[in-house]
Amino acid sequence: MKKWLKISFSLCLIAILIIPLAACNKEEVTKVRIAEVTRSIFYAPQYVAIEKGFFEEEGLDVELTTTWGGDKTMTALVSDGADVALVGSETSIYVYAQGTSDPVINFAQLTQTDGxxxxxxxxxxxxxxxxxxxxxxxxxxxxxxxxxxxxxxxxxxxxxxxxxxxxxxxxxxxxxxxxxxxxxxxxxxxxxxxxxxxxxxxxxxxxxxxxxxxGKVPYTTFMAKESFMKDNEETVEKFTRAIYKAQQWVQENSTEEIAKVVQPYFEDTELDIIEMVVDRYKSQGSFADNPILDKEEWENLQNIMDEAGELPKRVDHGTLVNTSIAENVMK
CATH class of the missing domain: 3.40.190.10 (Periplasmic binding protein-like II)
Structure with missing residues (x-):
C-alpha cells in the first residue's frame, strides 16, 4: 500500500511539473500571417515548410491566405492584414517609390526565375x-x-x-x-x-x-514591413530558417516525393501533372536553394522593369533587401 502511495505521489508530482511546462510551450508558439500572391506549384518549398513541420519546429503557427494579385497582397501587408507577404520583389519598389515611411523589406527569396x-x-x-x-x-x-x-x-x-x-x-x-x-x-x-x-x-x-x-531574378520573395522586422527580429529569423530547411529538403528529395507533399494544396490537379510541373521548375533552377536575394538578381530585376518602362526609380540593393537574416540561418 505504501509503495502504491509513493508511485501515485510520484505520478502526481510529474503531472504537476509537466502541465505548466506544456502550457509554457504553448505560449511560446508565435502566429505568423502569410499572404501569398496566388496559389501555385511554383511555391512548392513554402508548402513543404508547412507540411513537413519546419515552421512548427521553429515555434511558429502560420496562417496562409491567398490574396490573388500583387496589389491586393501589398494592400494586405501595408494595412497590417498580414505579417509577411509572398509576392514579386517589384512590388516593394513600387511601394518605396510612393514615399512610404515604413518600406517593405525583402528578406527571404523563394523563387529565382520567371515561372x-x-x-x-x-x-x-x-x-x-x-x-x-x-x-x-x-x-x-x-x-x-x-x-x-x-x-x-x-x-x-x-x-x-x-x-x-x-x-x-x-x-x-x-x-x-x-x-x-x-x-x-x-x-x-x-x-x-x-x-x-x-x-x-x-x-x-x-x-x-x-x-x-x-536568367535569375527575385520573382517571388518573402517580405515584411521594416517596422515589423524591427519589432519581431527573432520571429523573422525563425521564419527564414524554416524556409531554408524546406529549400534544402526540396533540393535533396525527388520530384515524386515533393509532389506528394504539396498535393493537398492542389486537390483539383492530378498527381502526375504536379510531378511534371515540379520536375520542370526544379530542373530549370526556379526553386531558390537558399533564401539570399543577391545584388546581381536585384539589378537584373530592375533592368527588366526599366526595359519595360515600369521602373519608377532605381533603388539600391541594401535599401529594400536584408540578406543578414538569411546569412545567419545558413551558418
Missing amino acids: TFLVARNKIDNFSWDQLKGSTFLGQRKGGMPQMVGEYVLKQHGIDPQNDLNLIQNVDFGNIPSAFASGTGDFVQLFEPTASVFEKEGVGHIVASFGTES
Whole structure:
C-alpha cells in the first residue's frame, strides 16, 4: 500500500511539473500571417515548410491566405492584414517609390526565375524565336512581372513586341488560359500547371521557358514591413530558417516525393501533372536553394522593369533587401 502511495505521489508530482511546462510551450508558439500572391506549384518549398513541420519546429503557427494579385497582397501587408507577404520583389519598389515611411523589406527569396512558359497552338519540332514574328501573341497583364519578363526575353531575341507581333494584353490574368483554349492567339505565355495540362490535352505545346531565357531574378520573395522586422527580429529569423530547411529538403528529395507533399494544396490537379510541373521548375533552377536575394538578381530585376518602362526609380540593393537574416540561418 505504501509503495502504491509513493508511485501515485510520484505520478502526481510529474503531472504537476509537466502541465505548466506544456502550457509554457504553448505560449511560446508565435502566429505568423502569410499572404501569398496566388496559389501555385511554383511555391512548392513554402508548402513543404508547412507540411513537413519546419515552421512548427521553429515555434511558429502560420496562417496562409491567398490574396490573388500583387496589389491586393501589398494592400494586405501595408494595412497590417498580414505579417509577411509572398509576392514579386517589384512590388516593394513600387511601394518605396510612393514615399512610404515604413518600406517593405525583402528578406527571404523563394523563387529565382520567371515561372511562365511559351505555349504554341500547333506542335513545332524545331522552334526558333523568330517564328513568333507576325503571329498573334496572347501576353500577360501590362505592368506585371510575367509581362515584363516576357517582353524582355522577346527583345533579347530581336523581337519588338509592339511592332513584330499582334500583341494582346487586355485579357484578365484569370481568363488568359480560357481565351487561348477558345482560339485566341497563336502563342500564349502561361504559368504551370496550365501549360502542362494544355500540352497533355493537346490544346497547346510548350516550346520555350521564359525562366530559362531571362536568367535569375527575385520573382517571388518573402517580405515584411521594416517596422515589423524591427519589432519581431527573432520571429523573422525563425521564419527564414524554416524556409531554408524546406529549400534544402526540396533540393535533396525527388520530384515524386515533393509532389506528394504539396498535393493537398492542389486537390483539383492530378498527381502526375504536379510531378511534371515540379520536375520542370526544379530542373530549370526556379526553386531558390537558399533564401539570399543577391545584388546581381536585384539589378537584373530592375533592368527588366526599366526595359519595360515600369521602373519608377532605381533603388539600391541594401535599401529594400536584408540578406543578414538569411546569412545567419545558413551558418
